[in-house]
Structures are given as structure tokens and as C-alpha cells.
Amino acid sequence: MNESSSGHSSLYADAVKESFIKLNPQTLWRNPIIFVVEVLAVITTCFMIKDIAGGKSFWFDGQISFWLWLTVLFANFAEALAEGRGKAQAAALRKTRSETSAKKILGDTWTEVSAATLKKGDIVLVEAGITIPGDGEVIEGVASVDESAITGESAPVIRESGGDRSSVTGGTKVLSDWIKVKITANPGETFLDRMIHLVEGARRQKTPNEIALTILLLGLTIIFVLAVATLEPFALYSGTKLTIPVLAALLVCLIPTTIGGLLSAIGIAGMDRVLKRNVLAMSGRAIEAAGDVDVLLLDKTGTITLGNRMATAFWPAPGISEERLADAAQLSSLADETPEGRSIVVLAKEKYKLRERDISGLGAKFIPFSAHTRMSGVDLPDRVIRKGALDAIEKYLMSQHSQLDPELKSIVEDIAKKGGTPLVVTEDSKALGVIYLKDIVKGGMKERFTQLRRMGIKTIMITGDNPLTAAAIAAEAGVDDFLAEATPEAKLKLIRQYQADGHLVAMTGDGTNDAPALAQSDVGVAMNSGTQAAKEAGNMVDLDSNPTKLIEVVEIGKQLLMTRGSLTTFSIANDVAKYFAIIPALFTITYPQLEVLNIMHLATAQSAILSAVIFNALILVALVPLALRGITYRPLGAAVILRRNLLIYGLGGLMAPFLGIKLIDLLLVVMGLA
């Protein structure tokens, strides 16, 4: 998602254009606070015209009106800019969608149809070089698919019928071979369509918290409308006549325009930040929920540990040398292309300087791992080597009328207790020893979990391993708890249990059997490589299929809420200074004694009112970058974060306008504008 600098400038140009289009009251009323500002801008403009028509000086009313319009435009600009980033991306996506044709299968033949006419249940044939016309399941064949249009990842992936790699996405391209795809989404409802809608923000609905905040801001606005509207009669009683533009200026300064103008931009930017990490949130609600999550279910493999187990040691049986074991282990793994197999070869080379040998030269026959025997190995002319899990090897030895050394059994148990996976190696019906395969915990995970704990988030490792192994890895990784021998049912039960205790649970999943748990969890991140069912059940899809990202999603959610809260506090705290600018200015003619309240010593009544209005407009646009970027996020406990943010945005919100208004006042005087 690199934007060139020319892309940048067009982004801004578009946003500027869009801010004028957004002046349309029919759309603007959805942001009630800014709508009020627009109404006031119209009113003050009318007064300015009246001034001109009456031949009076329109300079003051004109300036107020100008700055009120700018306030509205700045708010629109913030929203437009936030939306703009998504729009550029949506346009690129749309290109891939347009004008794809498809080979629809009818009985034994196929006919060429437009992709747009495909319905749920249709079956299409997709051959090499052709774009897949819609979302679906592979029902026949296997093919490599380029999914870079969706994921940005250029390496092709394999898609095949059956299993967890059967789902394909419309807009991706078959590179080799062919597949038959059963379409699972009607036109307009495909993943790509949804993605376009999401990034465009066209269908963006306000999130629950955003709605609540809007209600509060609206309530404050009504209170201030009343406070300002009733000021007119109070002033009349006191013998002062206040002009409407001045009252409009006061009102605009008091209503929470800063947060009102930035609120939707903050929300859109939050979704955008998630998208930048290649996670597609199905709704803003999901991101908000991510901020509230306090239990993370993390799959062990791929999230906590590196995807694969690595051989770390050879533990020989009594009377066998380590070299002999290493030699046999290496031979059995030479043709084994699994990561485990490769790690055995690497270990043998590093530890015992055993070079790789040419299998074919040895006249060897490689026996691949099968689900039936659950062993793999190699048959050499004079040696038969097998390796496998303890129970599989025991069975194998029994069939060869041999037995396992009891001492070896205790070695196996030792390794299991340490969280490792023992692989027993046999040669010619004799067990030589055990390969210690170890789960390697990813670097930095322990620190990350400590941070999460400090933030009040509990981490739970989910693994299919036995409890012994799981406990050892859990301890090494520093997670709070683990679920061993996890089945989809056990996972679902765990989630329900935590939810019943008042927790919000987030998890990742990819398989069809993860779907119920994904649906039950408060934040379910489905891997893009996963099945359609999993993607439907979750409320986010990780396009990179990287389960570690769950943590980042939670952090983005928190950052979004913090930004919203901090700018609200800032906005409300601003009012204090604005009162001290405007109230004395309004009444010093009638009551010169109120000049005491003019603690900023603003030059004149007019300059005071103008300065407050200008500050109000400028602070809005000044905070746009912060709203889009989000406030600085640190993984700390609530109390520390609160103190920090209160200091910056609460106290800052109180102080900043005093300085800002005074500065603007000085400038206005120098420039002779007031």
C-alpha cells in the first residue's frame, strides 16, 4: 500500500473537492454538531449580506461568517481525507472485478457467460491465466492461484478440492492447472464487493460507542444552544443588545466542534489502520470490540511458536553412540521435505558434521509418512530405518517381534514433559534412540504477553498437544493459561465460559470446524487461507493469514477508543478558555467591570470574539493528522494511560486555547483585522 507522492497530492486535492460536496445539508445533517455550525454560517452570511446591502461595515460579520464556513469545511476535509485513502484502494480493487467472463458448466459442456450473471450454486471451470469469476469452493482439481489482488502477497498459493484449502476468492487468478469452482456468493455480495464497500466507507455505519458519543455531544450542543439563546433575553434585561453573528460565534466556540468534526474521521482511520495491516474488518463495531477484548485465544502453532518443530538433540538408547543415531536419523530424513525432516538433517550436519548424501546414489528407497503407519523412513540395500512417534514405533517393533527398551521409554517421557516431541528412530528392528523435536517459541512473545497482562489482557494458548507438552510450552512462552488437546467443541465451550464470566474473547481460526468458535467469540479473525465457512463466521479476515496479528488488532481497537476519548476530553476542556475570551467581550460595554474576566488581555471585544472563532477552526484542522494517525499507543495499565492522556489532552485542552487565542489576538491586531 505504498502511495506515491503524486498519489498523495491527488488524495488531498480530492479531499478538498469532497469537503465542498459534503456541504450539502442533506448529507451533513448526519453530523449534527457540524450541521449546527453550517446553519450558523448561513445565518451569519445573511447578516453580512444585510450589512453590505445596508451600506454598513461588513468586515466583522464577514470574518465570522468566513471562519464558520471554514470550520465546516475543515470538518468535512477530515472525513474526506480519511475516506479518500480507502477510495483509492477500492478503485484498484474494482479494476480486477470488471469484465471478467466465466465458463459456466452445464452438464458436460460449458458456455461463456459474464461473471456478473453468476449466481450461488453455479459451477464454473477456471483454467490457467483466467481470473476466478466469483467467491466459491473448489469442487474438483488443484491449481496454483495468485491472490495478490486481495492480499498483496505475490507468492502463489495452492487451492484444491476438499479440506481447508478449498476456498477461492473472486478476482484472484489461476496461474497453473485448472479447477472447477462452485460459486458461493451472489453478485454484489462477494468478498471483493464487500471489501470495496468497506474500504470506501460507503456503507460505514456508526459504531455503538460512536453513536453514544454522538448523543452526548448532541446533548451538550442543545445545552449550549439554550445557554446562548437565553443569553439574549438576559442581555436585554441587563441593557445590552447582542448581535446574532456574535451569539453565533459564541455558540460555535462552545459546542464540541473539535470532536464533532473529527469523530467520523477517527472511526474511518481506525478501519484504515486495520486494513493497512492487511486485516479486513467486516464492521467498525468489530474494531471497537477488539479494544474491549480481555481474553485472547492464541493458536500455539504459528502464533506462539514458529510454525514447525525443530530437531534440537539426539538422545541415544543405552549402548548406542550419538553418532550412530544421528547417522540413521539423517538417512531417514534426507528425502523428507517436511520442515521437521529438514531440521533433522540440519542438526546432524551442525552437530556431527554429517554431510548430506545422495539418496539415489545409495540405492535407497524412501518411505514417506503415511497416515496408516504413522512412520516414515528409508530402505537401503542393507539397512531398514524407520522413525515415528512412540506408539507407532512400538506397534512396528511388535510386528517385527521386537521390543522397545524400557529406558528409551523414560527418555521419551522426559522429552514430552519438557514440551518437546519425541521421534523414535529404529534400524533393523532395533530402537537406536530418540530425536528431540522442539517447538520453538517465537522471539519477543514472552515480553508481548507480559505487556498484554499489564493491559489486563489474558492470553490462552490453544493446542492439540497433550497437557504435559502444552504446559511446558505455555510456561516457556509465558501465556496465562492453555487449553490442551483442544477440539473445536472444547474451544467453543471455553469461549462460552469466559463470556459468561464477563470477559470478551478474541480468537483466530481457519478451518471449517473453527467456524462455531469464531462466530461465538467477540472478535473472530479468520485466516484468508482458511475455508469460506471460517471467513463467514469471523468478523475480520486476515489477508496475510498471520495469527499473531490478533494482538495488533486489539491494539488498534484500543488506540481508536483512546483517540476518541482524548479528543473528546480535549474538546470539552477547550470551552473554559473560550468563555474567558468571549463573555467579557460581550458585556464590557454595559458592565466595564467584567473586563476583569478578560484574563488573556485580548485587545478588543471584536478581536477577542474573532480569535476564539479562529482558534476553534484552526484547532480542528490542526488535529486532523492526530485523528487519522491515532494517539500514541503504549501497552500499559489503565491507570498509567489515563494519567498520561489526562495530562496531555485534559490539561492540554485547558491550557492550549489560552495560548492559542492570545496569539491569534496579537496577530489580528498586528494585521489590522480587528
Added chain:
Amino acid sequence: MKNMDFLQIAIFFIALLLLAIPLGRYMTKVYEKEKTCPDKILLPLEKLIYRLAGIDANCKMNWREYLAAVLCFNLIGILVLFLILLLQGVLPLNPQGFAGLKWDLALNTAVSFVTNTNWQAYSGESTMSYLSQMTGLTVQNFLSAATGMVVVIALIRGLRRREGNTIGNFWVDLVRTILWILLPLSIVGAVLLASQGVIQNFSHYLTYTTINGGQQTLAMGPVASQEAIKMLGTNGGGFMNANSAHPFENPTPFSNLLEMLFIFLIPVGLTLTFGRMTGNIKQGKVILAAMLILFALGLSVCYGAEDSGNPLLQSAGTSNSLSMEGKDVRFGLVNDTLFTTITTAASCGAVNNMHDSLTPMGGFIPMLQIMLGEVVFGGVGSGLYGMLVFVILTVFIVGLMVGRTPEYLGKKIESREIKMATLAVLVPAATILLFSATAAVTPAGTSSIANPGPHGLSEILYAFASGAGNNGSAFAGLNANTLFFNLGMALAMLTGRFGVIIPVLAIAGSMAAKKTVAANAGTFETTGPLFAGLLVGVVLIIGALTFFPALALGPIVEHFLMWGGKVF
């Protein structure tokens, strides 16, 4: 501050806490239906009342049913009191032969006492028969206080309930509040006050010949029995026009101390009851702390302003600048300002000095405290539920900053609660502003003003603030017994009372239905000193900013004018 003054304030606070802490514990037991001392006598009585009234004590109400019961009960209360006042001329226990009240005054008074406001547009000893005082006003002193208390108890139940929909039974709460709490306290209070010389009789008014030969009529009546609940229930409607500045209502410094203690006793006790009922006493203490901070701020400004007095007096040749006009010299300046700050912090409205005669900033504090929504201790029950509304707003505004959607006591605060909390703040504020603005520019309003200039504006603002805030104290100087003010104030009192009760019960209902979120290190803390400070800040910013323009034109400008040499 003079040492003796400080000592008196300190004694007041120490005595207050010593009494309120056990009361908080006791009230918790009453509402949780745990065993209490007076059970032996009261339980059979309670049962009897339910049997006679046909109440099913086991029936639990959802918030709508609870609200309906509150509204019905109060509406009937208004009607009954209205009729008693209208017809008192033909009813017994009327030794002075007072005529029935005019309809608008009767309506205003009925609304006033039922809403716990006790705004008095009449003077008690020359208007009310003993029957009206005892069966009308005193009865409502009990019932209106109980109404406030049961509403806050319903709110507390809603806050702690998990995924339920009922919040208790209004009738049971009402009966238990009166039998277990208000009646026993009032009896003890009345006896203590009578011991100090507060009168309690049904005698004709007595006429004496004074030393210099003039005739003076001394108003009599069953004062003590009404006086205790007037304070304890934060009602404030005096038997006599002079209220607690009258020697028969408030004869000695000790009775003065008692009366001040009575005002704050239940509101302070309720904060602790709240803490206990939610299972974390700290939750109650933090609210108590915030209230104390606000109170201390108010008291120091009020005391400071009065202690500085009026510079014009000194230049006119008095020995110092202290303005003692309208003050009760028996108690002295400290007890007058303390009483004033207490009675307006709590929505009591009883007075032992004339607020109209306070210096501008001295009068600013009572007005501000009322405008903040009567949440600095506030009325019995109503102060706490008002403060809890501010707590919800504080948690919502500030709580977001820790990166979680806001929650209070484990309950998520969502749009419905915010809508209701905003309404509860908006309605009374709108009432004060709109009525005052109308009064300030219409002849019907301005013709009642006694003093011109900003002081007159203060009189109007104070009146409607007092009505909408259900305080009931008057700035005086305003002729309030006019059709405009009687009806306007009645409306202000009703909206100020039920415009808050309705949203509060709605919050209770929606909170009760929510599940409770588990707390952890990422949860926004609502028990520490920081939260107390934030709560104070939000109350001041939202409450004060709304009224700052109006106050600037009233007491604030008057203050500067006075120091500039001009008074009104």
C-alpha cells in the same frame, strides 16, 4: 479564617461522619432486608400495612412498573395536598381560621411539597392551618423524601443486577424507608429539637404586650414534629416564614448544629449505603469524597465572600465591612454561611439567614450549587442519583481514554444510558434557563423584582434554579405569589423532579439487563482519588459552563460592581 470558625466547621464534619457511617450501614440492612434492631416492632406493622393496602410484597417490578408506581403515587399526593390546601377553611384544626388558599398558590404549594422542593410562596404562620401543616405538608415531607430515596435504591439495584429486568418493589421500598428510617430518625430529631425549645402545641397564637407597650402576636403550632423531617428529608419548608431563622424553629446554637447535621445525615449515609450495596464501599466513598471537595470549595468561597463583606459599609462608617443585614446574629457569620452552603448543597432550602442579603459572591455559591443539579449531597436520594448521572457521564467521557468502551461497576455504558443521562442533565438546565429568560424580559416576570440591575436577575435565576433543582430556598426580594410565578415555578419543580427521575429509572432498567464485565488491569478505575477529582471536574465543567453566561450577568458582575462602589 478565624480559629473558632474553623473549629465549628470541623466539629460539624466530625459529628456528621460519626453519625452517617453507622446510618449508612443501617440503611443497607433495611434495603437488603437484613435483621435490624426495630424489626420486632416494625415487621408486624409492615405486614399489616401490606395486608390493608393489598400489596404483594414479593412482587418485583421492572423499571416501567416502578416508574408508574412512583408517578401515580406522587400524582395522588399532589391532588390530596391540593384539596387540603384549597379546603382548609372548612376543615378542622384551624384555630386562626385561615381561609383556603387561592388555586394557583395551592397548586404551587402542593407540587412544591410533593417534589421535595418546599418552595413557599406564602408565609406559613399567616396562611396554613395546623391541619394543613400536619396532614398536608408534613406528610409530604415524609413521602417526598422517601420517593427520592427509593428511586436511588432502585438505581443501585439496577447497577448491580446481572441480566435481570426487575429493580425491586416500589411499595415495599417506600414503606420500609418510612418505617425503618424516616420515622425513627424524625422522632429522635423532634425530641432533641423540642429539648432545645422548639415548640410543639395546638394553641391559638398568643398575643403579648411588649415592654414598650406594643402588641405582638406569637405564632404557635406543632413545630418540632415538622422541623425534624423538614431537615432530615431535605425538604426545607418552614413552619414559619422566617424558617430556621425563627427562634421557635431554631432556638439555640445546638439546635442549629442539629439542624445542619440532619440535612446532610441521610445524603451522606446514602453514599455509603450505595458503596455497601454495590459490594465495594470504596465506590461510595469516592462519591462522598467528590461531594466533600465540591462542598469545601463552595463553603470557602461563600465564607470568604461574607468574611470580606461589603467594602461600602466600612466607607459608610461602620466598624468593619461585615454585612450582617439578613443574617442571624445569634449564630454568627460562620454558622450562617455554613448553613447556607449546606442547605443549598443539599436540596433542603431551609434557611437561617436571608440569601438575598448575602454579598454577591456569597449568594453566587448557593445559586451555583443548585444549578449544578443539586448533586453536592443533594436531596435525600435525589442528590445521589443526580451524582450517579454525572458519574456515568464522567466514566463515559474520560473512560474512553484508557482504550476500552466505558463501563461502570462492570456495566457497559452505551447509547441508551448516555441518552438518559444527558436528558437528566439537560432537562433541569433547560428549565432554569428558559423560565428565567422568559421572566427576565416579560412584564409578568420583571414586575416581581424588588431590586434592579444584576441583583434582580439573580433573584429570577435563583427562583427558577431553586424550583428546577427542587431546593426550595428563596433569594427573597422576589414577589413569588403571582399567577406567573406560581404556575411557572410549579412547572419548573415538576420538570426538575420527574425530568430526572424518569431517565434515572430508565438507566436502572437498562443497566439491570446488562451482563457484568469482569474487571482487570485495563479497567478504568472508579474508586481512587483521581476519579473523585475527575468527577468534580466534570460536574463543574458541565454544570458551571452551562450557566456561566447567565451568572456572569448576575452575581459575578454584581460582585465587581460592588467592589467598584455600586450596590443594588
